[in-house]
Amino acid sequence: xxxxxxxxxxxxxxxxxxxxxxxxxxxxxxxxxxxxxxxxxxxxxxxxxxxxxxxxxxxxxxxxxxxxxxxxxxxxxxxxxxxxxxxxxxxxxxxxxxxxxxxxxxxxxxxxxxxxxxxxxxxxxxxxxxxxxxxxxxxxxxxxxxxxxxxxxxxxxxxxxxxxxxxxxxxxxxxxxxxxxxxxxxxxxxxxxxxxxxxxxxxxxxxxxxxxxxxxxxxxxxxxxxxxxxxxxxxxxxxxxxxxxxxxxxxxxxxxxxxxxxxxxxxxxxxxxxxxxxxxxxxxxxxxxxxxxxxxxxxxxxxxxxxxxxxxxxxxxxxxxxxxxxxxxxxxxxxxxxxxxxxxxxxxxxxxxxxxxxxxxxxxxxxxxxxxxxxxxxxxxxxxxxxxxxxxxxxxxxxxxxxxxxxxxxxxxxxxxxxxxxxxxxxxxxxxxxxxxxxxxxxxxxxx
Numbered sequence: 001x002x003x004x005x006x007x008x009x010x011x012x013x014x015x016x017x018x019x020x021x022x023x024x025x026x027x028x029x030x031x032x033x034x035x036x037x038x039x040x041x042x043x044x045x046x047x048x049x050x051x052x053x054x055x056x057x058x059x060x061x062x063x064x065x066x067x068x069x070x071x072x073x074x075x076x077x078x079x080x081x082x083x084x085x086x087x088x089x090x091x092x093x094x095x096x097x098x099x100x101x102x103x104x105x106x107x108x109x110x111x112x113x114x115x116x117x118x119x120x121x122x123x124x125x126x127x128x129x130x131x132x133x134x135x136x137x138x139x140x141x142x143x144x145x146x147x148x149x150x151x152x153x154x155x156x157x158x159x160x161x162x163x164x165x166x167x168x169x170x171x172x173x174x175x176x177x178x179x180x181x182x183x184x185x186x187x188x189x190x191x192x193x194x195x196x197x198x199x200x201x202x203x204x205x206x207x208x209x210x211x212x213x214x215x216x217x218x219x220x221x222x223x224x225x226x227x228x229x230x231x232x233x234x235x236x237x238x239x240x241x242x243x244x245x246x247x248x249x250x251x252x253x254x255x256x257x258x259x260x261x262x263x264x265x266x267x268x269x270x271x272x273x274x275x276x277x278x279x280x281x282x283x284x285x286x287x288x289x290x291x292x293x294x295x296x297x298x299x300x301x302x303x304x305x306x307x308x309x310x311x312x313x314x315x316x317x318x319x320x321x322x323x324x325x326x327x328x329x330x331x332x333x334x335x336x337x338x339x340x341x342x343x344x345x346x347x348x349x350x351x352x353x354x355x356x357x358x359x360x361x362x363x364x365x366x367x368x369x370x371x372x373x374x375x376x377x378x379x380x381x382x383x384x385x386x387x388x389x390x391x392x393x394x395x396x397x398x399x400x401x402x403x404x405x406x407x408x409x410x411x412x413x414x415x416x417x418x419x420x421x422x423x424x425x426x427x428x429x430x431x432x433x434x435x436x437x438x439x440x441x442x443x444x445x446x447x448x
Contacts, residue, residue, distance in 0.1 A: 178209030268303030363394030
């Protein structure tokens with residue numbers, strides 16, 4: 001590696017140019033840093049999809065490089081398709097000791113490597129690329145050092161057409177103080193495609209605040225509403241919203257939008273004393289199957305499914321044949337943990353025994369002494385969501401079925417799930433929670 005030993009000579013030459021007097025030059029030298037390596041662990045494989053492009057792919061961490069002299073050090077995370085870094089590209093740079101790489105950044109590299117998410121294409125959807133760190137002091141004109149190399153195995157999730165209507169995530173999203181603190185607390189709420197061109201729909205839980213609609217989690221193309229008349233105005237005024245769960249329809253073709261109360265929940269003696277013991281268990285939308293799902297702990301009793309926590313629209317099952325019947329008979333259930341799916345396309349439902357992961361801790365329920373854990377719902381395989389969790393100052397962990405047989409913490413506070421790991425410190429606020437068991441990561445996005 002090159003050594004930086006020219007700074008004093010440069011100073012000397014500069015002084016000589018401007019003065020007839022000569023002075024002893026001061027020479028700074030740098031030393032090759034030892035032990036400059038990645039300290040984070042990596043997954044066996046990273047599953048990449050357009051719908052999660054804004055999510056964290058991996059957080060890279062390392063110890064400081066020591067060049068033997070006090071100086072600012074810049075770190076570059078480089079990627080290489082060939083593996084020899086003759087084709088090195090800079091992913092990101094920092095003066096700290098960590099860099100986050102998003103799923104979208106991974107997808108861009110994978111695409112450059114020739115991977116393809118089209119199941120009908122001969123190109124593969126699995127492969128790998130390499131990353132390393134470059135460290136350099138000062139302005140980068142002298143010595144530099146390189147870390148060890150990590151090889152990341154990736155898989156582009158093939159486009160199988162989403163649900164029966166070909167539903168896929170769109171480039172549009174919901175942003176604002178009413179959703180994600182104007183982008184400071186996670187990705188925008190996703191709009192999904194419909195059978196109409198330029199018409200999109202999102203299912204979101206909002207808090208009191210304001211929202212807008214923007215494309216690609218950026219402000220280059222956004223809509224508000226000047227006049228609060230449900231008309232889309234490019235770069236228009238913020239749209240005021242109140243806390244609740246909504247279906248938002250974005251009709252760019254028609255230049256209008258709508259925000260409607262919309263939630264489905266589990267109600268009954270088998271869950272919440274027919275609404276007398278709290279709100280219904282909320283369903284989450286799964287675009288891959290075009291269904292609504294919830295992970296829930298049930299009691300011995302009966303349940304039904306109703307809309308907006310009220311008795312205007314509800315479904316039971318007359319005949320106990322797995323068919324949704326408007327206003328139908330109560331559905332008998334036994335105590336346990338279940339995944340429930342509502343399929344309105346086929347007028348059917350399923351109730352299947354399953355592990356229900358949840359949030360436990362002094363930051364939520366006094367480590368289980370103050371009630372059940374905050375339940376998360378498996379929306380895609382091994383990926384669990386929950387909103388909105390009201391946490392207090394304290395610590396949390398993740399565990400299934402309100403039991404300590406298995407739990408995850410985070411040793412190192414690096415966003416990585418560690419079996420039996422350290423407690424995770426949290427501060428009081430409202431959070432959107434994501435637990436990605438498949439990739440061994442989690443997100444706690446504090447929206448207020």
